Structures are given as structure tokens and as C-alpha cells.
Amino acid sequence: MVADFGTLFTEIYEEHFRSVFAYCRRRVSADHVDDATAETFLVAWKKINEMPSGDRTLPWLYGIAYRVLMHQWRGGFRRRRLEGRLASLGIEVAHPPEEYVVADEESRRVHQALARLKPTDQEILRLALWEELPYSDIATLLGIRSDAARKRYSRAMKNLTREFDKRETSFGDSALLRREVSGDH
Amino acid sequence: MTTEERMKKLFAQANPVPDPGSIELDPIDGAAYLRELEKRSSIMTQTPITTDDRRISRPRRTAVLATLLTVVVIGGLGLLIARQGDDVAGSSSSTEPDEVSVQIATGFVEAYGSFDAERADSYLAPDADLSGMEGGQQEWQAALRWFNAQGFELMLDSCNVVVTRPTGTRVRCFFDYHGIHSREMGLGPYEGSRIDVVVVDGEIVEAFIDFEYLQNGFSRQVWEPFAQWVVDNHPEDVDVMYTDESLGYQNLTEESITLWAMRTRQYADQAKQN
Numbered sequence: 001m002v003a004d005f006g007t008l009f010t011e012i013y014e015e016h017f018r019s020v021f022a023y024c025r026r027r028v029s030a031d032h033v034d035d036a037t038a039e040t041f042l043v044a045w046k047k048i049n050e051m052p053s054g055d056r057t058l059p060w061l062y063g064i065a066y067r068v069l070m071h072q073w074r075g076g077f078r079r080r081r082l083e084g085r086l087a088s089l090g091i092e093v094a095h096p097p098e099e100y101v102v103a104d105e106e107s108r109r110v111h112q113a114l115a116r117l118k119p120t121d122q123e124i125l126r127l128a129l130w131e132e133l134p135y136s137d138i139a140t141l142l143g144i145r146s147d148a149a150r151k152r153y154s155r156a157m158k159n160l161t162r163e164f165d166k167r168e169t170s171f172g173d174s175a176l177l178r179r180e181v182s183g184d185h
Numbered sequence: 186m187t188t189e190e191r192m193k194k195l196f197a198q199a200n201p202v203p204d205p206g207s208i209e210l211d212p213i214d215g216a217a218y219l220r221e222l223e224k225r226s227s228i229m230t231q232t233p234i235t236t237d238d239r240r241i242s243r244p245r246r247t248a249v250l251a252t253l254l255t256v257v258v259i260g261g262l263g264l265l266i267a268r269q270g271d272d273v274a275g276s277s278s279s280t281e282p283d284e285v286s287v288q289i290a291t292g293f294v295e296a297y298g299s300f301d302a303e304r305a306d307s308y309l310a311p312d313a314d315l316s317g318m319e320g321g322q323q324e325w326q327a328a329l330r331w332f333n334a335q336g337f338e339l340m341l342d343s344c345n346v347v348v349t350r351p352t353g354t355r356v357r358c359f360f361d362y363h364g365i366h367s368r369e370m371g372l373g374p375y376e377g378s379r380i381d382v383v384v385v386d387g388e389i390v391e392a393f394i395d396f397e398y399l400q401n402g403f404s405r406q407v408w409e410p411f412a413q414w415v416v417d418n419h420p421e422d423v424d425v426m427y428t429d430e431s432l433g434y435q436n437l438t439e440e441s442i443t444l445w446a447m448r449t450r451q452y453a454d455q456a457k458q459n
């Protein structure tokens with residue numbers, strides 16, 4: 001029995017390690033990815049008798065990774081809420097550089113807008129557009145109904161767009177400031 | 186105004202890892218991973234069982250590990266290996282004996298769970314980092330008043346040292362909880378949350394709370410139905426009680442806390458009658 005589980009786990013590990021690693025990398029800084037991936041597979045091993053087969057395996061692993069990361073994130077969420085309040089008072093908060101390792105300023109704005117959303121809404125957007133999961137898998141992963149996942153995705157996208165647009169002016173100002181400082185007019 | 190289609194494209198472009206295949210990794214060898222686990226732990230000698238995730242200690246990275254595979258293996262070893270590593274690293278005079286740190290952490294969490302801000306504060310260093318606590322650095326005491334107002338009960342399970350380092354001793358306290366008078370409504374308790382504190386020189390220099398609310402059903406059974414009840418019955422209170430449109434976060438103003446006390450009481454009373 002254990003040997004069967006071992007064979008199964010080996011296959012699953014080799015097939016999905018890269019995807020789980022990427023899932024974690026999309027959500028945490030590089031320093032934490034190894035740990036998060038390791039803990040995900042450790043939990044997966046301990047729960048392997050619950051593991052679904054076929055196409056449902058990877059979403060199941062994502063679900064474990066989501067829970068693993070939640071433990072790491074909650075403190076961060078609260079910090080961001082505090083930062084949001086400080087920002088509303090005009091107080092700038094420095095972010096660790098690894099939080100925004102993104103390709104360009106527009107992507108930076110996307111990440112900033114995303115951080116303003118409710119954690120579950122952020123995750124729904126990531127799962128739908130980065131992991132490209134269908135609503136049914138997202139629903140299972142988050143413990144909600146499929147139609148609720150669809151509605152929440154729609155709401156999250158609207159909120160993201162609103163937050164993104166809000167940042168356009170301030171982004172433009174800061175970009176202009178940088179050009180002026182650097183003498184690049 | 187950005188269209189939804191453009192927003193989707195922008196979001197896709199902001200994906201930090203658009204192509205998992207492009208990640209440079211060492212060879213992925215599941216069999217080797219399991220063999221290493223077998224050598225280093227008793228997990229392989231047992232039939233896999235469903236376990237409570239919260240008992241699995243967070244793995245630690247170790248600089249001497251040469252390969253990702255080994256990092257993964259070490260990640261699975263749990264608290265025992267982690268603490269052995271710390272023994273090797275040695276301890277500083279600035280850290281407390283483990284039992285003292287546990288006592289300090291326990292005292293703090295008990296005071297926190299009793300909504301006794303003054304007593305909780307007595308465990309804290311003057312410049313303690315509480316940004317990870319409910320309410321954050323500025324409003325953690327208001328958060329305690331809010332907890333008290335909405336029928337929250339914290340049931341401490343245990344406190345254990347996670348790691349001892351020259352920079353402090355980290356103690357993790359697990360707890361279950363009731364919220365929004367869930368006990369009265371015959372719901373809960375809700376498992377899987379924790380408070381972590383870092384103790385240095387007999388004082389807590391950092392604390393954060395990690396609430397589990399999705400997997401344990403609290404959100405679905407209590408938080409969301411109550412929020413919907415407020416929307417349906419007292420829509421004028423919504424903006425006072427919550428900070429966001431999704432009703433995911435509570436306001437911590439005195440006006441809000443007063444409303445939370447009143448509305449959660451009414452909600453629980455109604456629920457008990459139904």
C-alpha cells in the first residue's frame with residue numbers, strides 16, 4: 001500500500017513540481033519559493049490518500065499551496081492594510097524590492113492595484129488568468145460554488161480595473177518626476 | 186477608463202512567471218525525494234494519513250544545502266531538524282530559555298484573548314512590531330475592543346518554541362476561536378489559527394496573528410451570512426462597520442465597534458430563535 005502511494009507520489013511530484021514552484025513564485029518573493037514548494041509537497045504526501053486523479057491533481061496541489069502561503073501572507077496582508085491607511089494620510093511606505101520584481105511600470109501598477117483587493121479576489125484573478133484554471137476548479141480550491149467563483153471573478157476584475165485606473169494619475173506624476181530628476185525630458 | 190479586455194491583457198503581462206517551463210531547476214527526482222524523506226523521518230514508515238496542517242512546522246532554508254532537492258527534503262523535516270540546526274548555530278545571551286519564552290508568549294496570548302490590552306501591552310517591548318496583529322501597529326488595541334464587542338472567544342491550545350536564534354526566540358501559539366457569537370448559535374469552534382511572537386530579553390519584540398477563516402468554515406458559516414444580514418437589514422450601517430465593498434474587513438472606529446456589538450448581538454439572538 002505504501003509502495004503504491006510512493007510510486008504515485010513520485011509521478012505526481014515529477015509531473016507537477018514545476019507548476020507548483022511557478023504557482024508559489026507568482027505569489028511570494030524568490031527567497032520563500034523553495035520553502036513554500038517544499039511544504040506543499042510535504043502536505044501533499046501526508047494527504048496523498050485524499051489526492052484526486054487526472055486533471056484534478058494539479059488544482060488540488062494548488063489548493064495545498066494556497067493554504068501554505070496563506071499562513072505566510074496573513075501578516076503581510078495586514079501590513080498592506082496598514083500601509084494603505086498610511087498612504088491615505090500621504091505617508092509613503094517603502095516596499096522590499098522583491099515585492100515588485102515585474103517587467104515594467106504598467107505591470108507594477110497592476111500589482112499595486114491587485115494588492116488593494118480582498119485576498120480571495122486577488123487569488124481568483126491569479127488562478128483564472130495566471131494558472132488558467134476553469135471556474136469549477138477555482139471553486140473547489142477556494143471552497144465556494146462554481147457560480148460564486150464566476151461572480152467573484154467578475155467583481156474582482158471590475159475592482160482591479162477601478163484600482164488600476166485610480167493609479168494612472170499618480171503614476172504619471174511620479175514618472176514625470178523621475179524624468180525631471182534624471183534630466184531625461 | 187481601461188476596458189476589461191485590456192485589463193486582462195495587462196494582468197497576464199504582469200504574471201511574474203508567464204512560462205513555468207522557463208524556470209531553471211535542478212533535475213526533479215521524486216524517487217530521490219522520497220528516499221531522502223525515508224532516511225530522515227518516520228513519515229515513510231507509516232501509511233499516509235490525513236493530518237492537521239497546522240502541526241507541520243514550516244521548513245527552514247539551510248545555507249549549506251547544495252541542491253534544491255535537498256532544500257525540499259530539509260523542508261519536510263519539521264521542527265526537530267530545525268531546532269537541531271539552531272543548536273549548532275548556538276544561542277545568544279539575548280535569548281531567553283525556551284520555557285521562559287513560552288511563558289511570556291502564553292501570558293501575552295491569554296491577555297489578548299481576555300481583551301486586556303493593558304496586560305497584553307505589559308509583555309511588549311516599547312518598540313514592538315505589531316503590524317501583523319489585527320488592527321496593525323496603530324489599532325491593535327481598538328481591534329481588541331472590536332473582538333470583545335462581537336462575541337469573540339479565543340481558546341488557546343498550546344504554545345511551543347519554533348526556533349531560537351541570536352535575534353530572538355519565536356514562539357507559536359495555536360488557538361481555536363468563536364466569532365460573532367458562533368458558540369451561542371451552535372457553530373464552531375473554528376480551528377487552525379495562531380499567534381507567533383518573537384521574544385528578546387524577556388519582552389515581545391514582534392507579534393503577528395494568522396487567522397484561519399476559509400478552510401475552517403468560519404467565513405462561509407458566520408462572517409458572510411452576518412455581512413449579508415447587515416446588508417439586508419441595516420444597509421445604513423455597512424459603510425460604518427466595514428472598510429471595503431466586499432465586506433471583508435471591519436472598521437475599528439468607536440462608532441463601528443458600537444454597531445458591531447449591537448448588530449452581532451441581534452443577529453445571534455435571531456439565529457437562536459430560528
